[in-house]
Amino acid sequence: xxxxxxxxxxxxxxxxxxxxxxxxxxxxxxxxxxxxxxxxxxxxxxxxxxxxxxxxxxxxxxxxxxxxxxxxxxxxxxxxxxxxxxxxxxxxxxxxxxxxxxxxxxxxxxxxxxxxxxxxxxxxxxxxxxxxxxxxxxxxxxxxxxxxxxxxxxxxxxxxxxxxxxxxxxxxxxxxxxxxxxxxxxxxxxxxxxxxxxxxxxxxxxxxxxxxxxxxxxxxxxxxxxxxxxxxxxxxxxxxxxxxxxxxxxxxxxxxxxxxxxxxxxxxxxxxxxxxxxxxxxxxxxxxxxxxxxxxxxxxxxxxxxxxxxxxxxxxxxxxxxxxxxxxxxxxxxxxxxxxxxxxxxxxxxxxxxxxxxxxxxxxxxxxxxxxxxxxxxxxxxxxxxxxxxxxxxxxxxxxxxxxxxxxxxxxx
Numbered sequence: 001x002x003x004x005x006x007x008x009x010x011x012x013x014x015x016x017x018x019x020x021x022x023x024x025x026x027x028x029x030x031x032x033x034x035x036x037x038x039x040x041x042x043x044x045x046x047x048x049x050x051x052x053x054x055x056x057x058x059x060x061x062x063x064x065x066x067x068x069x070x071x072x073x074x075x076x077x078x079x080x081x082x083x084x085x086x087x088x089x090x091x092x093x094x095x096x097x098x099x100x101x102x103x104x105x106x107x108x109x110x111x112x113x114x115x116x117x118x119x120x121x122x123x124x125x126x127x128x129x130x131x132x133x134x135x136x137x138x139x140x141x142x143x144x145x146x147x148x149x150x151x152x153x154x155x156x157x158x159x160x161x162x163x164x165x166x167x168x169x170x171x172x173x174x175x176x177x178x179x180x181x182x183x184x185x186x187x188x189x190x191x192x193x194x195x196x197x198x199x200x201x202x203x204x205x206x207x208x209x210x211x212x213x214x215x216x217x218x219x220x221x222x223x224x225x226x227x228x229x230x231x232x233x234x235x236x237x238x239x240x241x242x243x244x245x246x247x248x249x250x251x252x253x254x255x256x257x258x259x260x261x262x263x264x265x266x267x268x269x270x271x272x273x274x275x276x277x278x279x280x281x282x283x284x285x286x287x288x289x290x291x292x293x294x295x296x297x298x299x300x301x302x303x304x305x306x307x308x309x310x311x312x313x314x315x316x317x318x319x320x321x322x323x324x325x326x327x328x329x330x331x332x333x334x335x336x337x338x339x340x341x342x343x344x345x346x347x348x349x350x351x352x353x354x355x356x357x358x359x360x361x362x363x364x365x366x367x368x369x370x371x372x373x374x375x376x377x378x379x380x381x382x383x384x385x386x387x388x389x390x391x392x393x394x395x396x397x398x399x400x401x402x403x404x405x406x407x408x409x410x411x412x413x
Contacts, residue, residue, distance in 0.1 A: 016199035020206025027211040037212030045208035051201025055274040065184040070294030071163025098306035099336040102313030231310040248402035270382040300393030307385025
């Protein structure tokens with residue numbers, strides 16, 4: 001029954017995706033980009049926004065309770081540490097590889113990148129950020145603000161502390177653990193209500209994207225989009241396919257089929273955090289042990305941003321070429337390091353990668369103001385990079401599940 005439900009969800013999301021493209025294209029062709037964009041933004045996109053808002057509403061309790069419940073269900077604080085370091089190591093390695101892939105692809109395309117004029121109203125202010133500030137800001141100074149502000153890294157820290165606290169408290173901590181498990185189960189049921197309308201949300205969002213952007217959005221920026229998507233595809237093929245095959249002994253085709261519903265929604269919502277409930281269900285259907293997926297996926301939605309890393313590297317090379325700057329090997333190494341750290345600190349929400357790109361550009365001396373060159377088509381980048389991000393989260397969950405199979409996990413076959 002579960003497999004049937006998952007299959008039906010994937011088919012419905014696919015139908016919503018295709019229907020949205022067709023209807024959006026019709027609006028664009030009949031009304032023109034400006035009128036179609038305004039019309040769909042006013043009358044159709046709000047339905048997609050409602051769905052995304054509902055997902056964002058459920059994400060905070062889902063992340064908090066699922067991680068706490070996942071930690072508690074492990075029953076051993078040493079097991080939490082073991083899974084944690086494997087997860088973080090996987091994310092760091094794949095993100096660094098993503099940066100290298102992005103730089104290689106961008107340099108291959110560099111000779112053909114067009115030189116564009118900066119829009120007069122383009123203005124971007126670099127965010128002052130450094131590693132120590134990021135480290136300090138991970139740890140909350142109270143337990144309420146992170147929940148109200150949806151500060152995911154701080155919420156994860158809170159969940160880890162309380163989850164570990166239950167384990168260390170032993171018998172006295174069990175009543176609290178039972179309450180967390182009960183609340184988490186209720187949250188999962190609420191999540192299932194929201195997921196039932198996901199095809200409609202996908203349809204509404206896709207109609208608006210296609211109607212507003214249209215084929216002209218590619219134009220002279222087609223090459224940089226192509227470079228980014230080639231990087232995305234290479235990363236999927238070279239990293240994720242090999243990871244699930246080598247570490248989890250799972251067929252890559254089975255993995256991609258299993259993660260398709262989440263990938264389809266991520267492509268339209270452009271939010272790793274909003275896609276989290278669907279990613280969770282996909283991993284459950286691939287027999288990833290719930291205690292592992294409940295720990296890995298929320299963490300991945302916050303710190304695993306391989307697609308964002310590729311985008312930042314490609315965009316940095318492209319913008320440097322547009323303003324006549326040739327980056328040195330040292331500057332490219334700086335991009336790899338900075339993009340890795342920036343992608344870890346990128347919020348899993350729509351458009352967040354654009355904000356962190358300012359940090360990467362500033363590190364290599366490119367004025368962040370020039371982000372305005374590609375700002376108009378950022379959503380097209382965002383659709384691909386978010387899809388890559390959630391596929392990476394799922395691949396990590398599958399691999400960690402296999403690594404922990406000998407310690408009580410259900411190996412994904």
